[in-house]
Amino acid sequence: DGGITQSPKYLFRKEGQNVTLSCEQNLNHDAMYWYRQDPGQGLRLIYYSQIVNDFQKGDIAEGYSVSREKKESFPLTVTSAQKNPTAFYLCASDMGQISNQPQHFGDGTRLSIL
Amino acid sequence: KQEVTQIPAALSVPEGENLVLNCSFTDSAIYNLQWFRQDPGKGLTSLLLIQSSQREQTSGRLNASLDKSSGRSTLYIAASQPGDSATYLCAVPISSGSARQLTFGSGTQLTVLP
Numbered sequence: 001d002g003g004i005t006q007s008p009k010y011l012f013r014k015e016g017q018n019v020t021l022s023c024e025q026n027l028n029h030d031a032m033y034w035y036r037q038d039p040g041q042g043l044r045l046i047y048y049s050q051i052v053n054d055f056q057k058g059d060i061a062e063g064y065s066v067s068r069e070k071k072e073s074f075p076l077t078v079t080s081a082q083k084n085p086t087a088f089y090l091c092a093s094d095m096g097q098i099s100n101q102p103q104h105f106g107d108g109t110r111l112s113i114l
Numbered sequence: 115k116q117e118v119t120q121i122p123a124a125l126s127v128p129e130g131e132n133l134v135l136n137c138s139f140t141d142s143a144i145y146n147l148q149w150f151r152q153d154p155g156k157g158l159t160s161l162l163l164i165q166s167s168q169r170e171q172t173s174g175r176l177n178a179s180l181d182k183s184s185g186r187s188t189l190y191i192a193a194s195q196p197g198d199s200a201t202y203l204c205a206v207p208i209s210s211g212s213a214r215q216l217t218f219g220s221g222t223q224l225t226v227l228p
Binding site: 058105108 | 145150158159214216219220
């Protein structure tokens with residue numbers, strides 16, 4: 001079945017450490033997105049990518065970095081510069097154009113600080 | 115900047131009751147509106163996508179309506195069941211080139227009591 005796979009499901013970060021969250025999709029979608037969700041809040045956009053080797057900052061990009069070397073993959077690195085990284089991280093994808101196809105989501109990665 | 119509001123934040127109903135969840139947005143220039151369901155600790159599942167040219171969209175016991183001029187959408191759930199218990203989020207895209215950033219509401223947490 002086609003879908004989005006996020007790993008790991010749970011991740012712990014030590015002070016000063018960078019960690020990378022994986023997101024892989026086999027939906028042949030052009031666009032991919034990373035969102036952050038804090039308790040009781042909606043999702044906020046971190047980064048998005050329309051095509052391979054291209055990505056743009058979202059509303060809360062500071063302290064995060066991404067790459068898009070393959071169409072299927074859009075990893076997110078949470079750097080030590082992100083002082084409050086504890087949150088639920090969701091990856092999504094869609095066709096990318098102005099279309100009426102829904103955006104699909106993975107099952108998320110929960111990041112905590114040790 | 116687009117803002118999305120969902121009221122109420124939480125709702126508890128007895129099984130079998132019909133219910134309405136509300137979503138409002140500030141900028142009526144939207145291409146579509148999407149309703150999602152989120153179970154605890156999970157990603158988002160797309161329920162309905164209603165296009166800007168439509169007024170309603172139905173899937174099983176779910177019906178979503180859209181009134182762009184007033185900046186409102188409702189999600190109607192008929193004959194609610196305990197399995198409907200989840201958080202329901204609405205989102206609207208802000209087109210930017212060929213990618214569609216979504217702006218989310220904070221969600222309505224629904225509990226259906228058996």
